Amino acid sequence: MSDIPDHDQLPLPLDHLAERGPRDAPALVLKDRTLSHADLAQRVALLAGWLGAQLDKGDRVASWAAKGELTCMLPLAAARAGMVHVPINPLLKRAQVAHILGDSGARLLIGTKARLGTLEASDSPPGCAILDEDGAWSAAEQTSHALPASAHDPEQLAAILYTSGSTGKPKGVMLSHANMWLGAVSVAHYLGLADDDVTLAVLPLSFDYGQSQLLSTWYAGGCAVPLDYLFPRDVPKACARHAITTLAAVPPLWVQLIEAEWPEDAVTSLRRVTNSGGALTPEIISALRSILPETRIFPMYGLTEAFRSTYLDPALVADHPTSMGRAIPFAEILVVDQAGEICGAGQEGELVHCGPLVAQGYWQDAERTAERFRPAPAASHYGGTAVWSGDRVMRDEDGLLYFVGRRDAMIKSSGNRISPQEIESAALATGLVAEAVALGIADERLGQAIHLVVRAAEGTPDAGELLPKALARELPNFMQPHTIHWCKELPLNPNGKIDRTTLAQEIGA
Known part of the structure; x- marks a missing residue:
């Protein structure tokens, strides 16, 4: 178009x-x-x-x-x-x-x-x-x-x-x-x-x-x-069978797809591939360019609260493989410092999404809506309500955006945004553990692997065997811990709360 x-x-x-x-x-x-x-x-x-x-x-x-x-x-x-x-x-x-x-x-x-x-x-x-x-x-x-x-x-x-x-x-x-x-x-x-x-x-x-x-x-x-699909190999087969021109995926699936066999008739029809739900690594991009030499690659960034925010022009992917790109049509993307001022080139700030793609808030949750959906910065062209993403980004001299890190504790595994507290609550509800902390650990295939750190409840000698089975009954597959660490005690911070930062360091996050 x-x-x-x-x-x-x-x-x-x-x-x-x-x-x-x-x-x-x-x-x-x-x-x-x-x-x-x-x-x-x-x-x-x-x-x-x-x-x-x-x-x-x-x-x-x-x-x-x-x-x-x-x-x-x-x-x-x-x-x-x-x-x-x-x-x-x-x-x-x-x-x-x-x-x-x-x-x-x-x-x-x-x-x-x-x-x-x-x-x-x-x-x-x-x-x-x-x-x-x-x-x-x-x-x-x-x-x-x-x-x-x-x-x-x-x-x-x-x-x-x-x-x-x-x-x-x-x-x-x-x-x-x-x-x-x-x-x-x-x-x-x-x-x-x-x-x-x-x-x-x-x-x-x-x-x-x-x-x-x-x-x-x-x-x-x-x-x-x-x-x-049941297996990653089903995807290129379907591309060939239906002469697919457009394929969207998340990084963990791309890791599997670049290891699959791609028949020639799957490759020749594919005009474009898109990615969101986590960043493509330069290694994945290189592999995709090798398998799909004539296919345009669209890295994208989005959040459900504002649908989609940025995309990287395929012409820039080779030279800027780690960039989030620029705002999509109908989106205004600002990088804002703690004082609410627009950051200069090379200065880290919070990504704020303004414009008509901004959602109407959270259903029947005024408190959390007020935290994320706030008035747009004064410099906004659209004004009105903006989504304050909590993600830290930086804009370079050419106007390209780069992801720096997340402010919250969300785990992003296999393209899914997972609440640590939801996993922790499920573990505690089993009665097998007295304390539980879920953390995301960098993983080449998954983006982040879920590590669950727990302290056994008293009188539960079989907790190590029973907990994985209990979680399998209560949580979907993508929320299952990949590793469970059993500790005699969990470290506390000066406020008496579990010290997640120390725990993450101890298990290599």
């Missing part, structure tokens, strides 16, 4: 993305059939009509299923029906799902039958209906009321995406129609997507980066191919 035309800068209701592509061209490749853009529009209208007959406007509709027709279309169908979509990571287990359902006040949960079977009666809030995805489609196909494209206010809430915080349970980021529409516009333009592009969607659709695989592709009129 060329420069963003003026009329595209005006956000539309999110569900209008179902109406953009060439009607006879492919829009969604499912396991058993391929849907055209006309089919996409018709199925979204059908699902939206059924939802509208079941629930009220503003109600939250949650999904907990693998990639398929339902999870791909529900973001648009719920938006068209005036409801709020709450996508749940299919890797999560019942404790995390119960928290999301209760916190969001979901009125309907649609999911895979096997996943739904793991829930207990107390896991869903009062008044929340539960339906498997086959049953949902069966009911939707019997409805006689398909909803046309909506005229909703673009500032209306469209989705709540749950992301881990450095302290406490996952928090819901509130995204409007405008947030998601402009995000799709922005990505489609800076990636140069067109109506002949085919995107392989391997990332979870519960993340903004994962949803962007679909939304930006459909904005451009292209085709999406959702894939739940």
Whole structure:
């Protein structure tokens, strides 16, 4: 796509993305059939009509299923029906799902039958209906009321995406129609997507980066191919089978993909690859350039609270492999010192994201919203509310941004932002440990490996054997500790709190 035309800068209701592509061209490749853009529009209208007959406007509709027709279309169908979509990571287990359902006040949960079977009666809030995805489609196909494209206010809430915080349970980021529409516009333009592009969607659709695989592709009129891969080698095979032009991944997956075999027909079709969820190392970039010599590489940086912030022009990747690049369209990125002043070139400061991609805050959490969503710095062109990321960055003389470090204690493993406290709480809840600290340790393949430091509770001689089994039952795979350290006592700081810095030094963080 060329420069963003003026009329595209005006956000539309999110569900209008179902109406953009060439009607006879492919829009969604499912396991058993391929849907055209006309089919996409018709199925979204059908699902939206059924939802509208079941629930009220503003109600939250949650999904907990693998990639398929339902999870791909529900973001648009719920938006068209005036409801709020709450996508749940299919890797999560019942404790995390119960928290999301209760916190969001979901009125309907649609999911895979096997996943739904793991829930207990107390896991869903009062008044929340539960339906498997086959049953949902069966009911939707019997409805006689398909909803046309909506005229909703673009500032209306469209989705709540749950992301881990450095302290406490996952928090819901509130995204409007405008947030998601402009995000799709922005990505489609800076990636140069067109109506002949085919995107392989391997990332979870519960993340903004994962949803962007679909939304930006459909904005451009292209085709999406959702894939739940079992092994890394499945990805290049799918690229060859579907003549994929666009592939998004996170660093740990890229580490695995550069070790996989890439057939020639997978390489020749691939126009671009993108990365977010952690920085690409120069070694990974070098390997990708070797495997995909004609493919453009787009390193990107984002945060759920503002969708996406920066990207690095592929032409600059070779000479600036560690840079975050510059602001994406519709984003204003400032580097601010502790006094709220704009930092000069070479000066470290906090990354502050301003503009229309900024989310509406955290769902029913005014305290944490006030911490992260604050008035924009006086120098901001957009003004209004900005996201103060907590990430430390630096801008060079040429205007390129570089990541320095995180202010919080988040663990970033396999592209997932993981709350240390969530792992610690699960360990303490077993009754096997008296104290627990989760830390992220640098790891070439994972970004960070999870190390859990614990002190056994009295009278638990089998804790070493039982704790891993207990955590396996309560936490999803990506939250499982890679190493558990048993200590007789944990170091304390002068305030009497566990000294995480000392612990990290002791185990080599």
